[in-house]
Amino acid sequence: MIEFKNVTKMYDKHTPALENVSLKIEDGEFVFIIGESGAGKSTLIKLLLREERASKGDIVVDGKRLKWLGFFTLPRYRRKIGFVFQDFRLFENMTVYENVAFAMRAVGTSRKKIAKRVPLLLKIVDLETKADRFPAALSGGEQQRVALARALANNPKYIIADEPTGNIDGKHSGEIMDMLVKISKMHKTVIVVTHEQGLVERFGQRVIAISRGHVVADEYHLPEKQA
Numbered sequence: 001m002i003e004f005k006n007v008t009k010m011y012d013k014h015t016p017a018l019e020n021v022s023l024k025i026e027d028g029e030f031v032f033i034i035g036e037s038g039a040g041k042s043t044l045i046k047l048l049l050r051e052e053r054a055s056k057g058d059i060v061v062d063g064k065r066l067k068w069l070g071f072f073t074l075p076r077y078r079r080k081i082g083f084v085f086q087d088f089r090l091f092e093n094m095t096v097y098e099n100v101a102f103a104m105r106a107v108g109t110s111r112k113k114i115a116k117r118v119p120l121l122l123k124i125v126d127l128e129t130k131a132d133r134f135p136a137a138l139s140g141g142e143q144q145r146v147a148l149a150r151a152l153a154n155n156p157k158y159i160i161a162d163e164p165t166g167n168i169d170g171k172h173s174g175e176i177m178d179m180l181v182k183i184s185k186m187h188k189t190v191i192v193v194t195h196e197q198g199l200v201e202r203f204g205q206r207v208i209a210i211s212r213g214h215v216v217a218d219e220y221h222l223p224e225k226q227a
């Protein structure tokens with residue numbers, strides 16, 4: 001479980017990027033975070049990754065207070081989280097397969113396990129036939145799916161995506177969302193930051209709205225009826 005308790009983040013003395021934010025996200029939930037540009041969405045994610053520290057308040061994940069994580073405990077904590085960047089950040093000189101395998105090697109996974117798991121991950125994101133391609137020969141949506149497979153590689157409990165559909169068109173962003181929903185059904189907590197109101201309406205999930213550093217709504221949306 002993720003818990004924000006009265007969290008304030010000041011980057012400077014003047015305006016808080018987040019102010020007195022409290023929220024809970026239970027295990028296995030699928031949550032959208034929405035809000036205008038500058039609202040504080042990425043700040044919330046950075047706090048969760050402990051790339052930034054809260055100025056006030058506490059963030060507690062699975063019973064651990066993030067402010068107390070240190071040299072040994074922080075890397076272990078971060079391994080629980082699979083993060084999908086807006087700009088994919090794939091290695092251009094590595095194939096699809098290698099991009100995913102690399103993430104597993106980096107944490108010391110055995111060759112045998114990697115050989116078994118990478119095809120499985122590529123199947124989840126529907127790219128098993130493109131394992132040997134290089135990123136340059138993939139569409140934006142496909143590249144994003146590789147990034148998703150890589151985020152899943154080490155079986156994290158949490159999947160966090162900051163604007164995962166930012167650089168791709170409507171049809172492909174729908175595909176990514178379908179996959180994220182599928183992943184949340186694998187008992188993972190999925191947090192998706194977006195400013196695409198259309199996606200939120202189509203997928204009907206819990207939506208936390210942030211505006212000017214405050215949580216202004218937190219409600220469950222019903223999915224739109226299929227036309």
Ligand SMILES: Nc1ncnc2c1ncn2[C@@H]1O[C@H](COP(=O)(O)OP(=O)(O)OP(=O)(O)O)[C@@H](O)[C@H]1O
Nearest residue numbers: 011012017035036037038039040041042043044195
């Ligand atoms: N490193 C930083 N130093 C100073 N101010 C920052 C820093 N990062 C973000 N801010 C400020 O904090 C506020 C919230 O920024 P944040 O990146 O969280 O917004 P956002 O909701 O993700 O916006 P966007 O939709 O444009 O990505 C903004 O006013 C921004 O200028």
Ligand SMILES: [Mg+2]
Nearest residue numbers: 041042043162
């Ligand atoms: Mg942002």
